[in-house]
Amino acid sequence: EAAVTQSPRSKVAVTGGKVTLSCHQTNNHDYMYWYRQDTGHGLRLIHYSYVADSTEKGDIPDGYKASRPSQENFSLILELASLSQTAVYFCASSDALGQDTQYFGPGTRLLVL
Amino acid sequence: QQKVQQSPESLIVPEGGMASLNCTSSDRNVDYFWWYRQHSGKSPKMLMSIFSNGEKEEGRFTVHLNKASLHTSLHIRDSQPSDSALYLCAASGNYGSSGNKLIFGIGTLLSVKP
Numbered sequence: 232e233a234a235v236t237q238s239p240r241s242k243v244a245v246t247g248g249k250v251t252l253s254c255h256q257t258n259n260h261d262y263m264y265w266y267r268q269d270t271g272h273g274l275r276l277i278h279y280s281y282v283a284d285s286t287e288k289g290d291i292p293d294g295y296k297a298s299r300p301s302q303e304n305f306s307l308i309l310e311l312a313s314l315s316q317t318a319v320y321f322c323a324s325s326d327a328l329g330q331d332t333q334y335f336g337p338g339t340r341l342l343v344l
Numbered sequence: 345q346q347k348v349q350q351s352p353e354s355l356i357v358p359e360g361g362m363a364s365l366n367c368t369s370s371d372r373n374v375d376y377f378w379w380y381r382q383h384s385g386k387s388p389k390m391l392m393s394i395f396s397n398g399e400k401e402e403g404r405f406t407v408h409l410n411k412a413s414l415h416t417s418l419h420i421r422d423s424q425p426s427d428s429a430l431y432l433c434a435a436s437g438n439y440g441s442s443g444n445k446l447i448f449g450i451g452t453l454l455s456v457k458p
Binding site: 271272273274275276279289290321328330332333334335336337338 | 376378386387388389390393432434436445446447448449450451
């Protein structure tokens with residue numbers, strides 16, 4: 232089965248601090264995604280990428296940056312963490328955009344205090 | 345407003361019963377539908393997908409799609425306690441400059457009672 236790993240699995244951050252969430256996939260997939268999940272909002276797409284060294288904005292990119300240094304790795308960066316960014320973050324990968332199964336990592340639970 | 349709307353928000357069915365979940369898109373650009381299942385504390389996993397009008401069956405799970413009304417439904421027969429989870433419907437289509445991304449609904453929380 233396709234493998235996506237995330238680190239850290241949980242994190243407590245302070246308001247205004249910098250947070251980096253990392254994702255690694257061994258599926259040889261071109262597409263990688265970052266989602267956040269909140270009660271009442273479901274899964275919302277933050278950023279995605281289809282090739283190394285290039286990222287695209289998703290539906291809620293404000294306050295987040297993304298980096299894709301290689302096909303296998305995709306990071307989400309919160310330069311100035313805020314209380315509203317407390318959520319569970321999922322990374323996913325797929326072969327194609329919107330037309331192929333997305334494989335999700337285990338998630339990172341982020342608490343911003 | 346959510347582009348992908350699911351109902352009901354929550355559902356309780358007895359073990360062995362039938363669970364029926366609904367999903368509708370408000371966007372005429374949608375042409376693919378997916379159902380993901382997420383157990384508590386876990387990540388979503390794709391359960392079934394449907395792209396053509398009609399019905400698709402895999403074991404105890406059946407998915408229907410009506411492309412004219414952009415409505416899909418998931419039916420679980422002989423429901424088991426292990427089916428208790430959040431069921432997420434997702435749709436993708438040609439959103440122009442936004443590409444072909446997946447849009448997720450908020451989900452239906454299914455609880456199967458022994």
